[in-house]
Amino acid sequence: MDERSTGLHSxxxxxGRHAQDIDALWxxxxxxxxxxxxxxVGFLLLALFRRGPRRDINDHTQAHEERGLSAxxxxxxxxxxxxxxxxTLFSYFTDRSLVQAAADAQIAIKITGHQWWWxxxxxxxxDPSRQLRTANELHLPVGTPVKxxxxxxxxxxxxxxxxxxxxxxxxxxxxxxxxxxADKEGVYRGICAEFCGLQHSKMHxxxxxxxxxxxxxxxxxxxxxxxxxxxxxxxxxxxxxMATACNMCHxxxxxxxxxxxxxxxxxxxxxxxxxxxALQNHRDNMRAWLxxxxxxxxxxxxxxxxxxxDQLDALTAYLGTLQ
Amino acid sequence: xxxxxxxxxxxGEWLDERETRWRLDRTWSQGRGWLAALSTVxxxxxxxxxxxxxxxxxxxxxxxxxxxxxxLSRAENALIGPDLYNQLFTMHGSTMMFLFAVxxxxxxxxxxxxxxxxxxxxxxxxxNAFSYWVYLFGGIMLWVAFALNIGPDAGWFAYTPLSGPEYxxxxxxxxxxxxxxxxxxxxxxxxxxxxxxxxxxxxxxMALNRMPLFLWSMLVxxxxxxxxxxxxxxxxxxxxxxxxxxxxxxxxAEGGDALLWQHLFWFFGHPEVYIIFIPALGxxxxxxxxxxxxxxxxxxxxxxxxxxxxFLGFGLWVHHMFTTGLPRLGSSFYTAAxxxxxxxxxxxxxxxxxxxxxxxxxxxxxxxxxxxxILVFVIGGLxxxxxxxxxMDLQLHDTYFVVAHFHYVLIGGAxxxxxxxxxxxxxxxxxxxxxxxxxxxxxxTLFIGFxxxxxxxxxxxxxxMPRRVYTYGQGLGWDSLNLVSTVGAVLVAIxxxxxxxxxxxxxxxxxxxxxxxxxxxxxxxATPSPPPTYNFRHxxxxxSADPLWQHREQLPVMRGLSVDKRELVLTTVLDAKPDVRExxxxxxxxxxxxxxAVGAMFIASIFTPWAVIFGSIPAAIAxxxxxxxxxxxxxxxxxxxx
Numbered sequence: 001m002d003e004r005s006t007g008l009h010s011x012x013x014x015x016g017r018h019a020q021d022i023d024a025l026w027x028x029x030x031x032x033x034x035x036x037x038x039x040x041v042g043f044l045l046l047a048l049f050r051r052g053p054r055r056d057i058n059d060h061t062q063a064h065e066e067r068g069l070s071a072x073x074x075x076x077x078x079x080x081x082x083x084x085x086x087x088t089l090f091s092y093f094t095d096r097s098l099v100q101a102a103a104d105a106q107i108a109i110k111i112t113g114h115q116w117w118w119x120x121x122x123x124x125x126x127d128p129s130r131q132l133r134t135a136n137e138l139h140l141p142v143g144t145p146v147k148x149x150x151x152x153x154x155x156x157x158x159x160x161x162x163x164x165x166x167x168x169x170x171x172x173x174x175x176x177x178x179x180x181x182a183d184k185e186g187v188y189r190g191i192c193a194e195f196c197g198l199q200h201s202k203m204h205x206x207x208x209x210x211x212x213x214x215x216x217x218x219x220x221x222x223x224x225x226x227x228x229x230x231x232x233x234x235x236x237x238x239x240x241x242m243a244t245a246c247n248m249c250h251x252x253x254x255x256x257x258x259x260x261x262x263x264x265x266x267x268x269x270x271x272x273x274x275x276x277x278a279l280q281n282h283r284d285n286m287r288a289w290l291x292x293x294x295x296x297x298x299x300x301x302x303x304x305x306x307x308x309x310d311q312l313d314a315l316t317a318y319l320g321t322l323q
Numbered sequence: 324x325x326x327x328x329x330x331x332x333x334x335g336e337w338l339d340e341r342e343t344r345w346r347l348d349r350t351w352s353q354g355r356g357w358l359a360a361l362s363t364v365x366x367x368x369x370x371x372x373x374x375x376x377x378x379x380x381x382x383x384x385x386x387x388x389x390x391x392x393x394x395l396s397r398a399e400n401a402l403i404g405p406d407l408y409n410q411l412f413t414m415h416g417s418t419m420m421f422l423f424a425v426x427x428x429x430x431x432x433x434x435x436x437x438x439x440x441x442x443x444x445x446x447x448x449x450x451n452a453f454s455y456w457v458y459l460f461g462g463i464m465l466w467v468a469f470a471l472n473i474g475p476d477a478g479w480f481a482y483t484p485l486s487g488p489e490y491x492x493x494x495x496x497x498x499x500x501x502x503x504x505x506x507x508x509x510x511x512x513x514x515x516x517x518x519x520x521x522x523x524x525x526x527x528x529m530a531l532n533r534m535p536l537f538l539w540s541m542l543v544x545x546x547x548x549x550x551x552x553x554x555x556x557x558x559x560x561x562x563x564x565x566x567x568x569x570x571x572x573x574x575x576a577e578g579g580d581a582l583l584w585q586h587l588f589w590f591f592g593h594p595e596v597y598i599i600f601i602p603a604l605g606x607x608x609x610x611x612x613x614x615x616x617x618x619x620x621x622x623x624x625x626x627x628x629x630x631x632x633x634f635l636g637f638g639l640w641v642h643h644m645f646t647t648g649l650p651r652l653g654s655s656f657y658t659a660a661x662x663x664x665x666x667x668x669x670x671x672x673x674x675x676x677x678x679x680x681x682x683x684x685x686x687x688x689x690x691x692x693x694x695x696x697i698l699v700f701v702i703g704g705l706x707x708x709x710x711x712x713x714x715m716d717l718q719l720h721d722t723y724f725v726v727a728h729f730h731y732v733l734i735g736g737a738x739x740x741x742x743x744x745x746x747x748x749x750x751x752x753x754x755x756x757x758x759x760x761x762x763x764x765x766x767x768t769l770f771i772g773f774x775x776x777x778x779x780x781x782x783x784x785x786x787x788m789p790r791r792v793y794t795y796g797q798g799l800g801w802d803s804l805n806l807v808s809t810v811g812a813v814l815v816a817i818x819x820x821x822x823x824x825x826x827x828x829x830x831x832x833x834x835x836x837x838x839x840x841x842x843x844x845x846x847x848x849a850t851p852s853p854p855p856t857y858n859f860r861h862x863x864x865x866x867s868a869d870p871l872w873q874h875r876e877q878l879p880v881m882r883g884l885s886v887d888k889r890e891l892v893l894t895t896v897l898d899a900k901p902d903v904r905e906x907x908x909x910x911x912x913x914x915x916x917x918x919x920a921v922g923a924m925f926i927a928s929i930f931t932p933w934a935v936i937f938g939s940i941p942a943a944i945a946x947x948x949x950x951x952x953x954x955x956x957x958x959x960x961x962x963x964x965x
Binding site for chain 2: 009010011012021023025026029033036037039040041044045046047048050054055056057067069072073076077080083084085088091092094095098115123152155156158162165166167168169171172173174176181189191192193194195196197198199200201202207229277299
């Protein structure tokens with residue numbers, strides 16, 4: 001797997017505290033259940049192919065054997081009960097530890113689910129001006145507990161980054177949250193895990209876990225407004241963005257574009273993917289996306305805006321400057 | 324108690340065997356021609372329609388599954404777009420659950436419960452005909468909608484608000500919701516018939532503790548239907564009202580609650596799994612007993628296990644909702660409840676294997692499918708234990724691990740037993756044996772194909788692949804196992820084709836079966852294959868749990884039922900002592916007409932709420948004619964002979 005392109009996305013690659021706890025539980029479950037399965041298969045094969053006396057309906061002299069089988073039924077039932085009791089306890093304590101960690105979260109983030117992308121807001125309780133809004137790419141400092149509150153504007157979505165933690169649903173009218181604590185730097189992939197309509201399949205999320213310094217630097221960069229385009233092509237692209245439908249739905253801070261229906265594009269060029277993981281973020285892909293988003297992600301809410309080839313080139317160049 | 328000289332009674336005269344048959348045939352005749360075909364109330368005739376209809380839906384839904392597997396066979400495949408794909412999995416799930424799995428079990432009950440009870444007809448035979456027609460119309464409506472590209476696309480679970488008026492405009496979800504109304508109405512009617520037949524029409528002497536386990540399982544299934552299905556009918560009615568008349572049951576913005584849907588749906592949805600699985604347990608018990616030539620070991624434990632599963636099945640629904648943010652401590656109780664259900668299931672598995680241990684297994688196709696059932700289902704049960712744990716479920720929920728899990732449970736726990744039952748009972752229904760050679764091919768291709776198709780999905784789920792995605796990107800490492808899975812699915816399809824060939828060919832060319840080809844112990848084998856319309860020439864008397872093994876030569880019978888009137892004997896609930904003679908309804912076209920009227924009302928109400936008012940008029944008229952008192956005198960009870 002090319003980690004640079006898509007990031008880790010597996011329950012087995014547990015890189016967060018919670019995912020590791022669950023992974024440990026999985027190991028126990030696998031061993032206990034595997035053992036029980038072997039017992040059943042062994043008993044079944046023995047029962048079918050054993051040698052020795054067998055009896056059918058005409059033979060009523062089997063009282064002794066009945067007793068033996070009844071005793072082992074009791075043993076079997078006891079074994080199942082014991083196994084289940086053990087697993088239930090283990091599961092319970094794992095669950096407690098997952099929940100308890102929520103107390104000491106240091107960063108508060110709000111994620112809002114949309115059909116079919118993720119809106120991400122960082123808030124600073126001490127300084128409202130340091131609020132940050134981005135989309136589809138979550139940056140976190142390593143080793144820091146983070147509390148994410150989850151909301152939805154439309155249908156039910158589910159936040160899931162398997163390498164970091166299990167799922168939590170985003171439900172309209174309900175306040176859910178999840179805490180994650182990433183142990184290792186790296187890129188982890190998330191995906192919406194509750195069927196949410198046409199493009200449920202293409203609703204990815206990247207989680208970039210960086211050193212604390214790297215995270216702070218990213219945060220400061222993201223706080224800046226977009227710098228005005230310098231080269232003429234990009235400048236023309238800026239004009240296209242403002243003159244066509246783009247600015248109705250998207251925000252680019254530092255400009256007049258203030259729409260809130262689609263993702264914030266202030267630093268869109270800094271993101272690894274476009275369209276919630278549908279395409280890698282480079283010039284050709286961006287141009288293809290702008291030309292016809294419906295071909296790449298059919299049914300998504302971004303309309304086809306008819307632009308000439310020149311306009312497309314210019315717009316692509318402009319968006320490419322939004323680092 | 325030999326039946327050579329004297330046979331039935333007719334106005335006090337004794338009739339010989341030929342005369343008895345002739346008169347019974349005349350009395351119970353269903354008539355000929357298309358009108359008679361629409362009017363029949365013979366439970367076997369109706370059940371055969373259930374079998375064929377449900378199998379057709381099984382086949383169609385299987386084709387959809389194959390299409391989905393083709394689409395997923397490689398990354399970024401462009402074969403099927405999201406709009407069609409979402410319809411495909413919605414139709415696949417809805418059809419398999421509502422139009423195949425439950426109806427086929429109901430059909431099995433409709434055919435075999437009266438025969439195993441040793442009675443002449445099902446209770447409420449006209450209601451039985453009505454419920455089949457309602458089921459058929461509901462299924463046709465859904466598939467016609469799909470064929471017109473207005474098939475539902477919000478999943479078989481239709482979570483709100485995605486399925487609500489705002490996010491699923493158009494009529495797609497309405498067809499789904501109305502299909503629920505059809506099939507659940509039909510299911511509730513069948514459940515009532517089964518409970519009444521088992522409680523009141525068992526052959527004299529078949530006390531509850533002598534009832535075959537198959538009857539017990541059908542009884543538990545019927546009670547589960549009665550308690551579970553109203554919940555989903557309520558939910559789907561709320562949904563239709565939200566969509567059609569602007570109520571806000573599920574709209575959080577107006578004080579409704581999106582999660583209410585999930586509670587109502589899963590309070591039905593989880594028992595639904597057991598509604599499918601419990602009859603399968605009954606099939607397995609019947610097959611194991613017949614093919615080891617032993618009564619099932621631990622009969623009382625088996626009965627208690629069935630009842631325990633029936634009760635516990637209602638206490639687990641929240642384990643479908645662990646990720647919705649419900650209070651975590653409370654969720655832990657549902658973990659415990661979900662795990663507890665492994666105990667009765669484990670007891671059942673043990674008792675079957677113990678029966679094989681004691682007896683002399685005969686490796687005919689039905690027993691092969693039972694062995695396949697144990698090997699496959701136990702894996703599904705164990706992954707179920709994993710999913711019952713809240714932390715595990717947080718990771719595994721809505722991934723392909725769950726897809727693997729419930730296909731191991733449902734194909735392993737229901738389709739394998741159903742095929743065992745098919746090979747076991749086909750001779751009874753048609754009079755001819757299925758080919759054993761094709762049967763073995765059928766088994767091995769299914770067993771191997773199924774495992775190739777579904778085992779890799781466990782790994783895909785662990786590797787992070789979510790359910791209900793129409794495509795996935797390259798570089799996630801999911802490509803090769805998805806391709807393997809698709810190859811397995813093709814093998815499963817081949818297996819089903821072998822089954823179809825076997826079913827069709829054996830109908831004409833199979834070996835003649837005779838009344839009891841497997842030397843099985845229960846009453847359905849005490850009458851010719853296929854059984855006459857009146858089921859039994861004389862009502863058998865039962866003195867043990869395995870009547871045909873106890874009385875090898877001649878089953879003791881009860882006399883005294885008229886050969887010139889349709890009637891049967893009712894017995895007491897616990898001990899099955901003869902109680903009264905009960906007249907049985909004659910064929911009637913009105914159940915069919917009522918079903919059309921009710922169906923028209925349901926379908927029209929998708930388009931306008933006024934249909935409920937105006938549509939109820941023809942329905943009321945049809946049902947009134949159906950139930951119009953005939954003025955027949957009550958049966959004379961003194962006449963019945965001890």
